[in-house]
Amino acid sequence: xxxxxxxxxxxxxxxxxxxxxxxxxxxxxxxxxxxxxxxxxxxxxxxxxxxxxxxxxxxxxxxxxxxxxxxxxxxxxxxxxxxxxxxxxxxxxxxxxxxxxxxxxxxxxxxxxxxxxxxxxxxxxxxxxxxxxxxxxxxxxxxxxxxxxxxxxxxxxxxxxxxxxxxxxxxxxxxxxxxxxxxxxxxxxxxxxxxxxxxxxxxxxxxxxxxxxxxxxxxxxxxxxxxxxxxxxxxxxxxxxxxxxxxxxxxxxxxxxxxxxxxxxxxxxxxxxxxxxxxxxxxxxxxxxxxxxxxxxxxxxxxxxxxxxxxxxxxxxxxxxxxxxxxxxxxxxxxxxxxxxxxxxxxxxxxxxxxxxxxxxxxxxxxxxxxxxxxxxxxxxxxxxxxxxxxxxxxxxxxxxxxxxxxxxxxxxxxxxxxxxxxxxxxxxxxxxxxxxxxxxxxxxxxxxxxxxxxxxxxxxxxxxxxxxxxxxxxxxxxxxxxxxxxxxxxxxxxxxxxxxxxxxxxxxxxxxxxxxxxxxxxxxxxxxxxxxxxxxxxxxxxxxxxxxxxxxxxxxxxxxxxxxxxxxxxxxxxxxxxxxxxxx
Numbered sequence: 158x159x160x161x162x163x164x165x166x167x168x169x170x171x172x173x174x175x176x177x178x179x180x181x182x183x184x185x186x187x188x189x190x191x192x193x194x195x196x197x198x199x200x201x202x203x204x205x206x207x208x209x210x211x212x213x214x215x216x217x218x219x220x221x222x223x224x225x226x227x228x229x230x231x232x233x234x235x236x237x238x239x240x241x242x243x244x245x246x247x248x249x250x251x252x253x254x255x256x257x258x259x260x261x262x263x264x265x266x267x268x269x270x271x272x273x274x275x276x277x278x279x280x281x282x283x284x285x286x287x288x289x290x291x292x293x294x295x296x297x298x299x300x301x302x303x304x305x306x307x308x309x310x311x312x313x314x315x316x317x318x319x320x321x322x323x324x325x326x327x328x329x330x331x332x333x334x335x336x337x338x339x340x341x342x343x344x345x346x347x348x349x350x351x352x353x354x355x356x357x358x359x360x361x362x363x364x365x366x367x368x369x370x371x372x373x374x375x376x377x378x379x380x381x382x383x384x385x386x387x388x389x390x391x392x393x394x395x396x397x398x399x400x401x402x403x404x405x406x407x408x409x410x411x412x413x414x415x416x417x418x419x420x421x422x423x424x425x426x427x428x429x430x431x432x433x434x435x436x437x438x439x440x441x442x443x444x445x446x447x448x449x450x451x452x453x454x455x456x457x458x459x460x461x462x463x464x465x466x467x468x469x470x471x472x473x474x475x476x477x478x479x480x481x482x483x484x485x486x487x488x489x490x491x492x493x494x495x496x497x498x499x500x501x502x503x504x505x506x507x508x509x510x511x512x513x514x515x516x517x518x519x520x521x522x523x524x525x526x527x528x529x530x531x532x533x534x535x536x537x538x539x540x541x542x543x544x545x546x547x548x549x550x551x552x553x554x555x556x557x558x559x560x561x562x563x564x565x566x567x568x569x570x571x572x573x574x575x576x577x578x579x580x581x582x583x584x585x586x587x588x589x590x591x592x593x594x595x596x597x598x599x600x601x602x603x604x605x606x607x608x609x610x611x612x613x614x615x616x617x618x619x620x621x622x623x624x625x626x627x628x629x630x631x632x633x634x635x636x637x638x639x640x641x642x643x644x645x646x647x648x649x650x651x652x653x654x655x656x657x658x659x660x661x662x663x664x665x666x667x668x669x670x671x672x673x674x675x676x677x678x679x680x681x682x683x684x685x686x687x688x689x690x691x692x693x694x695x696x697x698x699x700x701x702x703x704x705x706x707x708x709x710x711x712x713x714x715x716x717x718x719x720x721x722x723x724x725x726x727x728x729x730x731x732x733x734x735x736x737x738x739x740x741x742x
Contacts, residue, residue: 169475173298176258180251187251190244191306197237199314202448204230210441248302256295263287263480270483281364286480289363290356290473297470304463308456315453322446323438326428330421330453351403352469356476358396365392403469418453425450487552489567497576498526498561499658499688501547507555508546509711517542517711520556524704529689531699533729534708540692542711544660547690549573578656582663584643591620592627594646598654610653613679615672616645641669648676652683659684662692696733705729 177184208226211219264287319327369385426447433443501524509516517539524530532540545551546558549565557564565573578598586594595607602610607627611617619642623629631638638646651659661680677698693699700719707715707722707729715727722729 165475166471169471169478172478173255173471173474176255177251180254183247183251187244187247187302188306190240190247191310193240194237194244194307195310195314197233197240198311199318199449199452200233201230201237202445202452203318204233205448206439206441206443206445208441209444210439244307245303248299252295252299252302255298256291259294259474259477259481260287260291263291263477266481266483269488281362281367282360283480284367285356285360285363286473286476289359290476293356293473294470294477297466297468297473300463300466301470304456308463311452311456315449319446319449319453322442322449323429323432326425326432326446329424329428330450351399351406352472353475355396355399355403355469356472358392358399360476362392362396365389421453422447422450487566488570489565490569491563491567492569492572493560493563493576497657499576500524500526500559500561501530501658501688501690502559502562503543503546503556504559505556506546506553506558508542508551508553510542510551515711520711520713522704522706522713522716524688524690526688527686528703529684529691529699529701531691531693531702531705532708533693533696533699533705533732537710538708539711540708541662543708544579544662544690544692547660548577548579576657577660578651578654578658579660580644580647580651580662584640584647586631586638586643586646588630588632590625590628590630591623591646594631595627595650595653598650598656602653607653611649613652613683614645614649615676615679616642616649619645641672645672645676652679655683655687657687659687659689660692661689663694696729707732 204226208223208230211223211226267283316327316331319330365388369389429438429443429446432438438446503520503522506520507518508520520543522530532543534540542551546553549558549568549570552566557566559565560568560573560576587597592607595611596602599606608617611620611627620627620629681701691699691702699705702719704716705719705722706713707727709728715722715725715729717725723733
């Protein structure tokens with residue numbers, strides 16, 4: 158298990174390095190500024206020691222020499238400020254550019270992920286990865302750039318200066334150094350696993366919150382508030398515990414290394430004092446040495462903190478790379494022409510979401526150009542699955558689906574879907590104005606075309622009554638609009654685009670009967686010459702279909718026209734009569 162975790166860390170580190178490669182020039186520039194910062198910072202103790210030596214002894218203060226040193230200190234301090242400022246600007250640019258690219262790659266991969274994968278994944282966890290984990294990654298990376306480079310250079314530089322002043326005392330510092338490194342390595346290895354667990358728990362809590370906020374009305378309606386409160390408490394507690402463990406291990410680093418470094422500083426002070434008493438170094442040199450010992454210890458405290466944050470950053474990056482490295486959906490390269498006949502055929506199709514649960518077996522039917530095919534049957538019969546296969550949200554496992562005698566698996570998905578228009582029982586509206594939502598399917602439509610489509614869908618009247626008409630901004634999922642109004646907007650969007658083939662899945666389920674009758678007339682005009690698939694529960698609406706498929710358990714048990722199926726007096730006829738009797742009563 159530990160070996161597997163180590164391999165993952167190495168792989169993640171390699172991928173992060175690949176992301177940083179385009180910014181090599183800026184990294185070199187940052188290194189140069191870090192070097193400038195370190196050199197100017199480390200000159201201060203030397204100059205301070207000289208200033209002390211200019212003031213040692215009563216009545217022996219060398220004012221000209223002291224003033225000169227103070228001027229040198231001012232110049233060096235200004236240099237430190239300049240290098241630090243430029244380095245921070247560069248590091249900010251690198252870090253947030255890399256994070257932006259990482260987010261972009263993750264989001265673009267989501268757009269081409271198979272629907273099957275998206276159905277299995279927790280949507281809240283995906284949001285948590287792209288937003289929260291990316292932020293945590295950028296925080297760790299920025300800390301690494303800001304403090305890691307300067308920390309390492311400071312350690313090397315202080316050793317060099319200390320060796321120059323007094324080799325023996327410098328060796329005391331160098332010999333005790335590995336103890337700090339050992340402590341940092343020990344804690345970092347454990348904190349990585351803790352931060353991974355924290356990211357996972359955070360994603361689960363995000364998913365839970367997103368779901369419960371979206372379904373808040375249903376939670377209240379079902380009296381599920383207490384149960385929801387308990388579930389939230391459980392997930393919140395899990396995140397609290399994993400966060401506390403990660404924080405506890407990471408917080409051990411700094412005090413542990415500070416303790417070791419304090420011992421080193423005390424050892425240097427004692428050794429240096431003995432050497433100064435013996436007259437081998439001046440008081441100013443001892444002061445400089447103690448200054449370097451302090452500067453030497455400081456980066457260890459910072460670096461160990463950086464290492465801990467980097468563990469969190471790498472754990473978060475690993476979760477993002479899991480999205481980026483996911484196998485993309487297979488896509489064809491062939492493009493459909495701009496205008497197609499619309500002949501759709503399913504040939505001995507087998508499909509199931511779960512290999513162990515049989516769903517569709519040997520499904521075959523043909524929709525000739527311009528025909529209307531209605532799909533009916535009980536819940537779970539496989540009606541929506543046929544739509545998923547037609548749109549190639551899922552690929553068939555056996556057999557073929559063709560459009561104009563072309564297997565859709567050879568087609569570019571975007572090309573295939575551009576010829577379909579859909580209105581589903583569940584409405585889909587984006588945050589934005591009504592105008593923007595209507596123009597999604599046909600961005601170049603004129604104002605007159607948009608209004609004509611809205612009138613055909615009987616949406617124009619209620620749009621006109623809104624505060625800003627077509628420029629009224631809709632909150633996520635349609636905001637305060639009723640379900641029926643949302644559905645009318647989706648119908649208007651379809652009527653504006655007018656693609657070659659249509660899919661209507663209970664397209665008028667949320668609309669009142671009088672408006673539905675009017676829209677059905679508009680639908681009939683729109684469907685003329687277009688191959689149309691209708692998923693319906695109310696059989697009254699599909700009596701004029703050219704072909705009706707009655708399905709149960711993934712199989713087409715009957716197919717034919719409305720009259721033909723009534724004459725058979727089979728499954729469809731029984732279902733139709735039951736609805737007719739129900740409506741009469």
